[in-house]
Amino acid sequence: xxxxxxxxxxxxxxxxxxxxxxxxxxxxxxxxxxxxxxxxxxxxxxxxxxxxxxxxxxxxxxxxxxxxxxxxxxxxxxxxxxxxxxxxxxxxxxxxxxxxxxxxxxxxxxxxxxxxxxxxxxxxxxxxxxxxxxxxxxxxxxxxxxxxxxxxxxxxxxxxxxxxxxxxxxxxxxxxxxxxxxxxxxxxxxxxxxxxxxxxxxxxxxxxxxxxxxxxxxxxxxxxxxxxxxxxxxxxxxxxxxxxxxxxxxxxxxxxxxxxxxxxxxxxxxxxxxxxxxxxxxxxxxxxxxxxxxxxxxxxxxxxxxxxxxxxxxxxxxxxxxxxxxxxxxxxxxxxxxxxxxxxxxxxxxxxxxxxxxxxxxxxxxxxxxxxxxxxxxxxxxxxxxxxxx
Numbered sequence: 001x002x003x004x005x006x007x008x009x010x011x012x013x014x015x016x017x018x019x020x021x022x023x024x025x026x027x028x029x030x031x032x033x034x035x036x037x038x039x040x041x042x043x044x045x046x047x048x049x050x051x052x053x054x055x056x057x058x059x060x061x062x063x064x065x066x067x068x069x070x071x072x073x074x075x076x077x078x079x080x081x082x083x084x085x086x087x088x089x090x091x092x093x094x095x096x097x098x099x100x101x102x103x104x105x106x107x108x109x110x111x112x113x114x115x116x117x118x119x120x121x122x123x124x125x126x127x128x129x130x131x132x133x134x135x136x137x138x139x140x141x142x143x144x145x146x147x148x149x150x151x152x153x154x155x156x157x158x159x160x161x162x163x164x165x166x167x168x169x170x171x172x173x174x175x176x177x178x179x180x181x182x183x184x185x186x187x188x189x190x191x192x193x194x195x196x197x198x199x200x201x202x203x204x205x206x207x208x209x210x211x212x213x214x215x216x217x218x219x220x221x222x223x224x225x226x227x228x229x230x231x232x233x234x235x236x237x238x239x240x241x242x243x244x245x246x247x248x249x250x251x252x253x254x255x256x257x258x259x260x261x262x263x264x265x266x267x268x269x270x271x272x273x274x275x276x277x278x279x280x281x282x283x284x285x286x287x288x289x290x291x292x293x294x295x296x297x298x299x300x301x302x303x304x305x306x307x308x309x310x311x312x313x314x315x316x317x318x319x320x321x322x323x324x325x326x327x328x329x330x331x332x333x334x335x336x337x338x339x340x341x342x343x344x345x346x347x348x349x350x351x352x353x354x355x356x357x358x359x360x361x362x363x364x365x366x367x368x369x370x371x372x373x374x375x376x377x378x379x380x381x382x383x384x385x386x387x388x389x390x
Contacts, residue, residue: 006051007170007229008236015248023139023267025052028250038256038347040247041218045176047239047246048254050224051232054142055169056149057110059132060160066153067133071101072279072296074289075133078103080124083198083213086287088137088145089296093278093303095270097145098287100215101135102200108132110163114228117202117209124201134165134211134226138266142166152295170232174239174246175222175257182246183212183223186238192223206238217254219261219390259344262314262355262385268325269312269341269355278303281357283312283385310338310357314383321373323354323380328372329362332379337362337369346387353387354380 004025006012012019017028028049030037040046058067067075073086083102087095107129108116137145146164153160174182183192187203192212195201200213208231216222227235239246255265264270264284270277279288280303290301317323323343328336343354354371362369365384370377 004052006049007232008049008051011233011236012049012248017248017250020251022251023052023141025139027052028248030250030252031248034250034252034256035347037247037249037253041176041220041249041253041257042348043177045174045178045182045239045244045246046249046253047236048173048175048249049170049236050173051170051229052139053171054137054139054145055113055165055171055226056135056137056142056145057108057113057132057163057165058135058149058160059108059110060130062153062158063131063133063160066149066156066158066160066162067101067135068292069156069294070149070152071099071135072288072292072294072300073101074292075101075103076292080105081200083200083215084287085198085284087279087284088148089279089294089300090272091296091299093296093299094272094276095279095282096148096272097137097141097266098264098284099135099137101133102211102213104132104134104211105202106131110161111165111168113165114168114226117211117227136171141266168229169226170229170235172225172232172236172239173216173218173222174225175216175218176220179220179222182239182244185244187212205235208235210235217263218257219263219386219388220257256344256347259342259353259355260346260348260387261390262387264312265342275341277312277357278308280304281308281310281312308360310359311363312355313358313363314385314387315340315354315356315369315371315380316383316387317352317354317371318379318381320352321371321376321378322352323371323373327354329356329358329380330370330372330377331362332368332370332377334377340371348388353383355385358382
């Protein structure tokens with residue numbers, strides 16, 4: 001039974017949302033229909049409440065060193081307003097989670113990140129003080145990652161403050177071809193629409209100071225908007241109420257959208273207990289910077305040199321059937337060559353698609369395989385994600 005709710009829970013109830021338990025949170029799975037919400041994001045504009053994602057703030061003289069020891073990308077390359085995708089790995093190189101790391105303006109103290117937005121100079125490079133970061137673990141992982149950061153900091157004797165600020169922040173994803181226009185109308189500055197991918201800035205959304213990043217999980221242009229939890233109802237209304245009337249979207253559409261793009265889902269496409277995978281197996285080796293000294297680096301360096309036995313791919317069914325997590329993939333002659341971790345009927349393509357890990361021999365695009373659906377081998381072909389050209 002989920003016991004955590006986002007600050008917008010009652011707003012979603014009034015809108016008629018259907019809820020599901022996800023990562024210990026009670027989250028809207030759909031408002032109208034998954035297909036309708038999916039289409040809105042692909043064709044125009046959809047807005048998601050993603051306040052179930054964690055927010056961990058890190059600052060202090062050794063904040064950069066701490067972040068670089070516990071994430072696989074090179075945090076030192078970030079300037080204020082920059083962000084990057086990274087993995088969080090154990091000593092064996094197994095992914096514990098994936099995350100986005102934001103470099104906040106310097107001088108922000110942990111525990112004050114959300115409320116400090118109102119006092120920030122809009123010139124992010126003009127700040128002074130120690131470096132400050134915000135990283136976003138997946139739903140239900142915030143306490144685990146807070147403990148991991150604190151324990152490592154204490155063992156290494158690093159001078160950095162760490163705070164689990166998940167309850168302080170709220171987060172919306174404004175996604176779709178019309179997202180830039182919507183943000184342009186809702187903010188009094190052209191800094192937001194001028195952002196490049198993975199850049200962020202401070203901007204007032206209908207009067208509420210927010211941290212706005214050109215990031216997302218759908219494959220469309222879009223922004224993720226973070227603000228103090230107590231102010232999120234006004235920010236949500238700025239997009240879903242008149243005159244913009246963006247489509248509210250739930251986790252169902254979020255899942256079909258990310259599956260079409262081949263984006264990983266923590267706890268499903270990788271999990272340290274049930275689906276232990278490395279970044280190289282998961283096809284995100286681009287986030288591994290071996291010239292930094294992160295936990296798991298040596299194991300991943302060896303794997304990079306030796307190669308992997310299985311690799312993350314997509315499959316497209318060529319027969320009727322819907323692929324699902326856990327379904328076996330065979331060579332078409334009953335020999336198992338891998339298994340799926342995600343699957344759906346693609347609303348955009350109207351085709352059954354899946355994601356999973358196949359033996360390297362079968363991981364090339366257009367390779368013919370089969371997916372075992374309810375005991376029957378269904379013909380399929382391998383696709384290197386994304387399924388859509390975005």
